Amino acid sequence: MAQALYxxxxxCLSKCPYCDFNSHVRAEADMGAWEAALLTDMRHEAEVGAAGEPxxxxxxxxxxxxxxxPALVAALxxxxxxxxxxxxxxxxxxxxxxxxxxxxxxxxxxAAGVNRVSLGVQSFDDAALRFLGRLHGAAxxxxxxATAQAHFSRVSFDLIYARPGQDEHAWEAELRDALAIGTGHLSLYxxxxEPATRFATDVRRGAFVPLEDDRAADLFALTRDLTAAAGLPAYEISNHAxxxxxxxxxxxxxxxxxxCGIGPGAHGRPSGTATTRHRKPENYLEAVSKHGHGINEQRTLGSAEQASEALLVGLRLSEGIDTEALARRFAVPVAALLDQGKVTLYRDLGLLTQRGSRLALTDRGMPLLDAILGEIVGRELVAA
Known part of the structure; x- marks a missing residue:
């Protein structure tokens, strides 16, 4: 039963040079057509069995x-x-x-019902905002x-750090400034x-050089220290609250x-099924018109594949995963799906903690998340 709807x-008004999300710039959009399509797609998700739980x-x-x-948001x-x-x-x-x-x-x-907003601030430095292709300024x-805090009970905003040439002093000043604003949540990336972005082309052509890994790791550690001291500890690799x-x-x-996920390119995981919608807006509208939904691909996930995905996303969290709980949930031997030798190695190196059946990455291990997952999770599960 679905617990959440995406x-x-x-x-977008413009495509940011770092963005690989499914976003498109269009001169105009038929709001009536989009309202009809999104409502139809939503009803399909409810009708096929994803309804039943609030x-x-x-x-x-x-x-x-x-x-x-806002009227479209209210209708949805x-x-x-x-x-x-x-x-x-x-x-x-x-x-x-x-x-x-x-x-x-x-x-x-x-007034339409939104009670939490996530703002794509990205930086409080005007030069950095221009580099990132943002259309707004720091002021x-x-x-x-401030306007969001006046209207919504919960406000989060994003910042992007480890920019070319950024040092610890500059990032510390910017992050302290952000923490002083007083929101309860920050996403710090x-x-x-990413491949197929303008920045990837720029790097290939030598327009700029990304920050070195070691310096980025130092900024990551600084980020964790400052947010924890401010009462917003990391609960996920890039999210603090x-x-x-x-x-x-x-x-x-x-x-x-x-x-459930509706709209162009949206992914869903309702009731052991993986769904993906058509990415291109025009293709999505056409699919909804023809079929009553925007699904491009749908398949049933086996228990082992679900357990694999649960491991891969769960280890992003500071709380980690409980292998026994996952084993009961998916009726598969989750602990056996992990390379216990590598788990022991990374635990001894201080990159993992293992308390009973709970496994979690440490602050030192989090910057190496992708590499560690590739080592400790069985190869066939990573491929899944």
Whole structure:
């Protein structure tokens, strides 16, 4: 039964050079057509058996969902409540850019039912914002955060660090500035050069050189120290929150609970099934018109594959995973799916902790997450 609903809005005003998300720049969009398609896609998810348990969270991601008309957001939330019902205290998050135009919609979005906003600030340095291809300035971002805090009960914002040439002094000053704003949640991402992005082309052409791994690791350690001291410890590799302010929607993913995903390119994991929607907006609209849903691929996941995915996402969390609990849940010997020799090695090196059946990466191990997962999780499970 679905515990969470993800709604993808694919449109942006411009494509950021670091972004590999499913986002598209279009001169215009037929809002009536999009409302009809998203509502139809949502009803399909409820009709095929994903309904039955009230939703604990809804997340509008993108793209830039703050470009959606508040009336469309309200219509989608009304239908979601009709189809599934809302659990008490449901978390409803919308990603937003901190432009003055979008911030002007915050009051209407709050009235529509949004109670948590995640702002793509990325930096408080104007030169860095220009490098990152952002359309807002630092002062505009600060005003947007203040506006969000006035309208939403919970506010988070993103920053990107480990930028070319960034040193510890500069990042410490920027992060301390961010912590002083007083939000209960921060998403702090190291700049990653993703394939098929403009930054990947820039690096290949020698336009800039990414920050060295060792210096990025130093900034990661500094980030953990400063956020913990400020009362926002890391609960996931890149996410930091006051206790109780963690993103409940993202915890659904990382704890591998059921969720539905609608909209172009959205992924879902309802009831042991993997679903993927058509990525291109025009193809998505056409599919919904023809078939009553936007699904491009759907397949049933076996127990071992679900256990594999649960391991891979669960070890991103500071709390780690409980192998015995996963074994009971999926009826597979989860501990046997781990390379116990490598687990012992990384535990002795101080990169992992193992207390009973609970396995977690340490602060020293987190920067090496991908490499460690490739070593300790069985090869066939990583491929899954």
């Amino acid at each position: 709604i993808h809005w694919p449109f 939703l604990a969270s809804i997340f509008f991601g993108g793209g830039t969902p703050s470009l959606m008309p 939330l009304r239908e979601a409540e009709r189809l599934w019902g809302f659990a008490p205290g449901i978390e409803i998050t919308l990603e937003a850019n901190p432009s003055s135009v979008e911030a002007a919609r915050f009051a209407e979005l709050a 505009e971002a600060r005003r947007a955060i 190291q700049l990653t050069i 006051r206790p109780g302010e963690e993103s409940r929607h993202n915890l659904t993913y990382w704890r591998y609970r059921d969720y």
